[in-house]
Amino acid sequence: EGDLGWQGGERYSNNALVHLRQVYRRQSRMQPELFAQTDYDKSRNLAFRGLIGGGLRIGLYQARTAQFWLGSAYMFEHERLDPEAADAHSRRSSVHRSSNYLSSKIQFNEQTALAWTLYLQPQFDDPADLRFLSEGDLEVKLRPSVLLVTTSSMRYDSHPPSGTHSLDTALKSGVAVKF
Secondary structure, three states: OEEEEEEOOEEEEEEEEEEEEEEOOOOOOEEEEEEEEEEEEHHHOEEEEEEEEEEEEEEEEEOOOEEEEEEEEEEEEEEEEOHHHOOOOOOEEEEEEEEEEEEEEEEOOOOEEEEEEEEEEEEOOEEEEEEEEEEEEEEEEEEOOEEEEEEEEEEEEOOOOOOOOOEEEEEEEEEEEOO
């Protein structure tokens, strides 16, 4: 996922994110998973963020039209901030977090689905350093592998870098190709 944009000659967006997740699907409702992510976001003064982790997710409810999952994992996170953002924050930090989530997918019909995930990520040695993320996707199938996607996201950081807000929200629409 990435976003780069200008308006009136001014850059208003510059970010990218790659997230990989491997879920070991078994007959059990409990499924181990591993994940890794790297991203940057100039609007949050984030020059680099890399994380890796693993844990267990539990299928709370599974049917053809709806699925609900609860997950908890250990996560190691390393961040590097833009130099102008380093105030009370270190320019570089490495922390250990608990990553907990509730995830759902509801299939309304053959063409329309809603997926939503809520994450809560406190730092182990400083639980007041808390991150919360909410991401929702409304997908409408246009062709067998082409979707119109509207995404709503909300990100909260209890200790944001200097010059950034604790709360960020976004609403985006686009076209996705699934294969």
